[in-house]
Amino acid sequence: MGKKRKRQRPAGETFTLVDNGENLLEGLVLRRDAVTVAEEAELLTFINDGLARGRNGSIRKPTYLKAEGARSRGNRRESLQYGGFFDFNRGRPGKRGLVPPFPPILERLVANLVKRGFIDASLNPDSCIINSYAPGDCIPPHTDHAAYARPILTLSLLGEEPILVGRSFRSTRACAWEPIVGRSVTLPRRSLLLLGGNSGSVAKHCVSACAGPRVSITLRRQPPEDWRPDASELIGGETHKKRKPLSGSAKRRKKREKLLTRRTEPSRRT
Template sequence: MCIQLDQPVEMPPQPMKAKEGVIFKEEEIEERIMEVEPYIPQFVNKTRPLQIIPEHEMEKYEKFRKQNFEHFQRLQGNYFNILEGLELHTNVFTSSEQDEIVKRVFLEREIGCAGRLGRRTYSELRKWKRGKGRVTIQYYCCYNFARDKEGNPLGIIHHNEVDPLPSFIKRIIKQLVTWRILPADCILSSCIVNIYEARDCIPLYVDHHDFTRPFCTVSFINKCNIMFGIEIQIIGDGEFRGSVEILFLVGSVLILKGNVADVAKHCIPGVSYMRVSITLRRMNEDKVTFWFKPDLEIENLQPFEL
């Protein structure tokens, strides 16, 4: 069961002004300087020529929508928008594209179950309690969610080799870059696939700075809620209380950067039905694994002239 909002926050009594494409969660306030040290990612500085969008791609592009969000909370005596940098892009993948991607995900799961993926590529947690036990498949880098039995700390494990990006993941990246959902100067180079059963969740966290911003996640099979807040309370197995929840629709893409990626925590409460998420991130230049080699098939992508 998801609880969507925390206690109301005191806000300055100023009128709210509607802005096109923006959802307001609190009253608009005057701009204040945040007392938070900014994180400056390392981007690949390349000038990219544009390509003309084909007619069949334009038909799909015209159906997709972008949404931004605002929700103000107090931090260190100031109010600021914790959802700054959050973008929801809907109708990005058609039903047939979703079906093909999900088919490939479950094929990869079968290969992993048979022991034919790298040792740290495929993992399936034992379901020892409600909310714990989702299947995880990692490509191009092994990310440690906590210090492991071998003494490796939280973050990217540099010496562990995992499988490279499969072709269907590259096609997802290509679509996101050519449609300008993601910037061409920050091609995402690693991937983690999560397969959820009913009641599985992702506990609250902030994505590690071993990865640059922006990063993104794509939703398949069933929708879910994703919760954000400066502080998120655990109220039970797979149950949390945060500040605001966003409905994450199937076939849609969630982009995270700015405050929502660096200041606000986020989590996914226990899901009602099976679902799949694919999260794409770029390793920081000084955090890449020892054996990593840039994939020129995606590093040289050109966005459409829209």
């Protein structure tokens, strides 16, 4: 008597893409309405303030970063980091203590996602990258570093853009890709995407040049404090390899892409 019935949430959308006899998208789950309209507005106020302070120099590197130009390996967007530092140059978790701890608004976000049944309490994400994409900005194909617990979470705010998830992609122009083996998943505003299982560990993901502004909050649990990168990552590892010199045709393509980018990229300096 008087037992409160827990409201059952729909399980979320799942995906299948069989590749080499296995479901490459196993563990990929899209949950709509993970935060309310009011919570989205509150998060965006916090993020816009952080970005403005990053641009005027009162929040510094590496908490605020702006990726653009030739050295950013096709990345283009602004980001803010809290909790754990992700070293973009090396593509792996970086030194602890370099970025501020989670502010209360991010603590509340995680608590709400647990309370609403979107994530397990045991996941306990303690690091966050906020990516702010202006129209034309992108994140190239990658698999998040294996040292982060799965699932990786990404909450979409402000705009609706597709994420591509798959094994291989082809570059169609600067900052844009299409799946060869993979698929496009539209991420509605306020939705949470869980990249678990094969989708988070075998597949790669990317967001091509955005049609409009979009903000994402990526939440991950850091490796334990005594974690150290593999020897293979320190010398000659995948993420740290010296880049091969470009061939003549690759050089010409890069030059064309650069010209195209210059012509199409809106000026974002304020």
